[in-house]
Amino acid sequence: MDNEDYHFKFRFVILGDKSVGKTSLLESITQNYGKIMEQEQSDELNMKTVGYMDVDKLFKIAYWEIPGQQRNQDYFYRYCLGSSAAIYMFDVSRRQTFERIETWIQESEKCEIPVRILIGNKVDLYANTKGAVSKSEAVGLAKKYGMEYFETCSIGDTSISLVYDYLFTTIVDSIPNPPTPQSLVGKGILLGKRLLNSSKYQLALCDIASLYE
């Protein structure tokens, strides 16, 4: 597939303190949902792009993880800007990573990322950890920012599928029919050649245009 050969393209950004499990989540999702097309890793950004076929549509989905120790504000802002979804992640067994979540949310606030979720990861360590973050505390924080809350074990259990299904469905359901570039402003969703060049799409656009004649 060439760079533009898709119906829709969008990006997820994964944020949270060091060692909460962001890379593990990214690996888990990209291995299970789609085929890896591009990947690149540096001290400031870990990115993977997958091609994912859902029924008859080809999606190109980019996952950008900002490592927990990344502190360059310019880069941080640039990486978050234009994302369709933000995943804020903490480690339920380390309370300080939960306490820092509001800082991550506030630092990325001006990017106006339309879909945002909170993840409490490493729930497998929950039972053995004194002072672990309870589900009700985390749900309270998520509600404060209008987010859904998910508990995961990002080193591979089925909880990952709930996260993926929620994000994918929420974004895809927000795409109008037919999608025009104007109708997608602020959603971070791009239209690719597979859609733009299809005769069905061209016809749908003509139908809209005829409303204004």
Ligand SMILES: Nc1nc2c(ncn2[C@@H]2O[C@H](COP(=O)(O)OP(=O)(O)OP(=O)(O)O)[C@@H](O)[C@H]2O)c(=O)[nH]1
């Ligand atoms: N027990 C347990 N360990 C986990 C889980 N998820 C990740 N880990 C472990 O936690 C450590 C850190 O995970 P990473 O995915 O590298 O964390 P990160 O958030 O990407 O860290 P930075 O990129 O440094 O900010 C690794 O040793 C993982 O194997 C989990 O759900 N449960």
Ligand SMILES: [Mg+2]
């Ligand atoms: Mg990482």
